[in-house]
Amino acid sequence: MSIQAAPRLPLKRQSLHKTRWGLVISIGFLALVLIAAIFAPLVAPFSPAAVDLLRVNSGPTPQHWLGTDALGRDILSRMVYGSRTALTGPIVVVLASTILGLLSGLWAGWAGGKIDAIISRIFDIVLAFPALLLAILAVALFGKGLIAPVIAMSIAYTPYIGRLTRQLVATEKNRQYVAAYKVQGFSAPWIATRAVMPNVLGVVGSQTTQNFGYVLVELAALSFLGLGIQAPKADWGNMINEGQAALVSGNFLPALIPSIAVVLVVVAVNSVGGWLSDKLGDPFA
Amino acid sequence: MRLLDVNELNLDIKVHGAPTLELLKAVSLHIDRGETVALVGESGSGKSLTARAVLGLLPSTATVTGTIDLGGVQVLKANGPELRALRRTRAAMVFQDPRSSINPVRTLGAHLIEPMMQEPGADKAALEKRAIGLLASMGLSNPEARMKQYPHELSGGMLQRVMIAGALMNDPELLICDESTTALDVTTQAAVIELLSTAVQERSMGMLFITHDLALAASIADRTYVLRNGVVQEHGETRQVFEAPVSEYTKALVAATPSMAGAPKTGAHISDSSQTPVLRVENVSKTYYLSGQPPVEALKNVSLAIPAGGGLAIVGESGSGKSTLGRIVAGLEGPDTGEMSVAGGEITGSNAKERRLKKASRVQMVFQDPYQSLDSRLTPAKALQTVLKLHYKLDAKAMNARVIELLESVGLEEKHANLYPRKLSGGQRQRVAIAKAMALEPRLLVLDEATSALDVSVQAQVLELVNKLRREQGVSVLFISHDLAIVGEICDELLVVQNGSIVESGPTAQVLNHPQHPYTQTLLASVPRPRWETNPHGAAEPQDADLEPAKNSSL
Numbered sequence: 001m002s003i004q005a006a007p008r009l010p011l012k013r014q015s016l017h018k019t020r021w022g023l024v025i026s027i028g029f030l031a032l033v034l035i036a037a038i039f040a041p042l043v044a045p046f047s048p049a050a051v052d053l054l055r056v057n058s059g060p061t062p063q064h065w066l067g068t069d070a071l072g073r074d075i076l077s078r079m080v081y082g083s084r085t086a087l088t089g090p091i092v093v094v095l096a097s098t099i100l101g102l103l104s105g106l107w108a109g110w111a112g113g114k115i116d117a118i119i120s121r122i123f124d125i126v127l128a129f130p131a132l133l134l135a136i137l138a139v140a141l142f143g144k145g146l147i148a149p150v151i152a153m154s155i156a157y158t159p160y161i162g163r164l165t166r167q168l169v170a171t172e173k174n175r176q177y178v179a180a181y182k183v184q185g186f187s188a189p190w191i192a193t194r195a196v197m198p199n200v201l202g203v204v205g206s207q208t209t210q211n212f213g214y215v216l217v218e219l220a221a222l223s224f225l226g227l228g229i230q231a232p233k234a235d236w237g238n239m240i241n242e243g244q245a246a247l248v249s250g251n252f253l254p255a256l257i258p259s260i261a262v263v264l265v266v267v268a269v270n271s272v273g274g275w276l277s278d279k280l281g282d283p284f285a
Numbered sequence: 286m287r288l289l290d291v292n293e294l295n296l297d298i299k300v301h302g303a304p305t306l307e308l309l310k311a312v313s314l315h316i317d318r319g320e321t322v323a324l325v326g327e328s329g330s331g332k333s334l335t336a337r338a339v340l341g342l343l344p345s346t347a348t349v350t351g352t353i354d355l356g357g358v359q360v361l362k363a364n365g366p367e368l369r370a371l372r373r374t375r376a377a378m379v380f381q382d383p384r385s386s387i388n389p390v391r392t393l394g395a396h397l398i399e400p401m402m403q404e405p406g407a408d409k410a411a412l413e414k415r416a417i418g419l420l421a422s423m424g425l426s427n428p429e430a431r432m433k434q435y436p437h438e439l440s441g442g443m444l445q446r447v448m449i450a451g452a453l454m455n456d457p458e459l460l461i462c463d464e465s466t467t468a469l470d471v472t473t474q475a476a477v478i479e480l481l482s483t484a485v486q487e488r489s490m491g492m493l494f495i496t497h498d499l500a501l502a503a504s505i506a507d508r509t510y511v512l513r514n515g516v517v518q519e520h521g522e523t524r525q526v527f528e529a530p531v532s533e534y535t536k537a538l539v540a541a542t543p544s545m546a547g548a549p550k551t552g553a554h555i556s557d558s559s560q561t562p563v564l565r566v567e568n569v570s571k572t573y574y575l576s577g578q579p580p581v582e583a584l585k586n587v588s589l590a591i592p593a594g595g596g597l598a599i600v601g602e603s604g605s606g607k608s609t610l611g612r613i614v615a616g617l618e619g620p621d622t623g624e625m626s627v628a629g630g631e632i633t634g635s636n637a638k639e640r641r642l643k644k645a646s647r648v649q650m651v652f653q654d655p656y657q658s659l660d661s662r663l664t665p666a667k668a669l670q671t672v673l674k675l676h677y678k679l680d681a682k683a684m685n686a687r688v689i690e691l692l693e694s695v696g697l698e699e700k701h702a703n704l705y706p707r708k709l710s711g712g713q714r715q716r717v718a719i720a721k722a723m724a725l726e727p728r729l730l731v732l733d734e735a736t737s738a739l740d741v742s743v744q745a746q747v748l749e750l751v752n753k754l755r756r757e758q759g760v761s762v763l764f765i766s767h768d769l770a771i772v773g774e775i776c777d778e779l780l781v782v783q784n785g786s787i788v789e790s791g792p793t794a795q796v797l798n799h800p801q802h803p804y805t806q807t808l809l810a811s812v813p814r815p816r817w818e819t820n821p822h823g824a825a826e827p828q829d830a831d832l833e834p835a836k837n838s839s840l
Binding site: 176181182183185186195198199 | 721
């Protein structure tokens with residue numbers, strides 16, 4: 001009865017405090033990638049498509065900091081331009097699937113009964129298909145590029161957010177504060193969206209950032225397979241694919257650089273996302 | 286002979302980035318064999334920490350100084366294996382909520398026997414026999430069959446008996462009960478207290494009985510320690526602590542503890558029966574259908590009325606249907622059959638929103654747990670503004686004035702207006718909840734166990750506040766409670782419900798002093814009474830008559 005009073009709050013501070021340096025590095029790195037993506041023409045030293053046939057597979061030089069690929073294109077410039085597609089895809093997918101998932105999950109969890117059963121079964125059906133498979137199917141139907149796979153992935157990732165939201169809302173709606181709102185004359189849609197929704201956003205937020213990582217990797221995989229962004233447009237995934245050829249001739253940079261970038265962005269997003277959802281879920285700590 | 290000797294126990298919790306919390310300061314206490322000692326205090330007083338320290342169950346962030354001697358073992362110096370042996374053989378603990386301290390997927394038999402199987406050379410058959418014997422001695426029918434049952438098949442009271450049987454399996458010298466009866470109904474509590482006293486006497490164990498309830502301590506303990514903010518305020522023979530407290534804090538605590546002795550205090554008598562009743566409930570029934578279970582008749586043909594300005598208490602144990610009644614009155618649920626009207630007349634309106642708002646302005650509700658009934662994202666000011674905005678058209682200035690007026694009417698100050706609920710104490714939170722309800726100037730206020738999650742001194746203040754609102758604003762009150770000892774403080778009429786039916790009703794004083802129905806008599810007899818009072822309805826004068834009223838700073 002009395003033991004709960006003391007150590008609850010400080011423990012959380014402590015864990016945040018411990019990892020703060022990692023957080024700072026992650027935020028810094030993401031900011032760097034974002035700036036590069038937005039101001040790509042200003043940041044990139046060369047055009048991503050400019051071919052320098054005299055310096056093929058060159059390795060790092062004062063001109064080409066990260067070297068050149070098999071066609072003599074500047075890797076740094078291609079990385080900078082590639083970050084645009086690498087980030088746009090996941091951002092759109094995460095935004096779309098989060099909005100869809102929040103709305104459908106809220107509806108299912110709040111309404112319960114038949115509506116809940118129907119929405120939940122739809123979630124189950126979508127979950128039965130791997131996201132990558134749906135994306136490949138979309139490419140087969142609508143052609144290569146970014147748009148078809150992004151729409152497919154948005155649908156494929158909706159149930160992850162939706163199921164979580166549904167479960168959180170179903171628990172939350174039985175809490176006393178919801179009954180208190182009802183007694184005061186607030187309408188059900190108001191309570192669901194204005195009172196319950198903010199209270200589940202923290203947990204949903206952490207799922208969202210996890211999804212960002214998965215989507216980034218899967219879209220890169222799609223592009224690696226040649227089904228996503230098409231050459232000569234730069235994308236991290238097709239850069240890894242094209243870099244394979246250079247591996248044979250002993251130049252590992254064209255494949256390694258984009259691979260490292262994918263890993264670092266995913267790690268950084270998860271670390272910032274974890275911190276953000278702590279803040280969102282518990283903004284008054 | 287000394288069984289437990291705690292000497293000058295200090296406990297600090299130091300967490301990175303936060304000031305050191307001094308949770309226990311020079312706590313000394315001792316227990317002899319065959320003696321029951323109560324440790325009384327409000328939440329945050331350190332009573333549970335003290336108990337945990339005795340078993341060496343402290344968080345790793347704690348710094349401890351002092352000594353704890355349990356039957357010759359220095360607990361604070363003992364290592365892991367020594368502590369485990371100590372807990373296996375010397376001491377046992379019974380926790381507050383049996384349902385959350387027992388593994389739901391194991392049988393009760395496994396719960397009882399498994400810890401003892403850790404002992405080298407344990408004999409399973411002998412242990413089973415012993416467990417069955419203990420279950421029988423706990424008053425559980427059919428103990429052999431119980432061994433194969435799962436926790437969900439038993440009620441909370443039965444489960445707590447199993448927990449006590451489990452604690453006695455190792456024949457401990459010291460039994461620690463940490464709020465062991467707090468989650469139980471009053472009749473069940475009386476039975477469990479009886480069992481515990483018997484067990485202590487028969488086995489000449491020592492018992493450390495931790496509770497927030499001074500009256501409960503008085504009913505079981507030989508000696509009592511009063512703890513506040515980690516400091517022992519007072520200790521001595523229980524009767525002496527209860528009847529002639531020395532420290533100011535104990536005096537306040539005794540005064541705030543509701544007493545059944547003597548004539549019950551009654552709340553404001555301001556009901557006006559000439560007007561239409563503020564609430565009329567006629568032949569209301571409600572049945573719940575749960576899949577795979579027999580239907581539960583929560584309410585059977587219940588009728589009642591509250592005159593304008595009146596105060597009606599509904600008392601019953603868990604499952605009696607009292608909360609269902611409150612929810613129906615507040616409009617959270619509809620009755621299956623029967624009629625109900627609040628403030629006279631049908632609720633009419635051209636659309637759903639209008640009807641909803643009209644209903645809300647007639648009846649408001651305050652819930653049990655202020656830690657759950659407030660939206661943790663809204664400060665009191667924001668919460669009040671949200672409600673006011675829905676119901677009234679106020680400009681910014683009028684809104685601000687109204688918010689402050691409401692906060693002041695429940696005894697809060699302007700400085701509380703912009704604090705998030707987690708920065709407020711339980712009592713302050715419940716005041717905010719009451720302010721929110723009163724913002725709509727309702728005719729009827731439903732209070733569903735609105736004080737049972739609060740400390741006694743805070744409870745006394747909240748009850749006082751409700752009385753003030755009744756006097757000054759003429760609001761009628763439907764007070765739902767399990768606690769017979771407090772209903773007299775605010776209600777002039779009393780209903781006793783059992784299994785969905787009203788078994789007795791009448792003026793509070795009359796029902797409490799001359800209960801007619803056997804169930805009411807059982808309830809009254811179960812209210813904890815000091816051990817030294819043999820005659821429950823005797824003419825014992827209330828001991829707190831000459832004491833200061835509660836002036837506790839925790840609010």
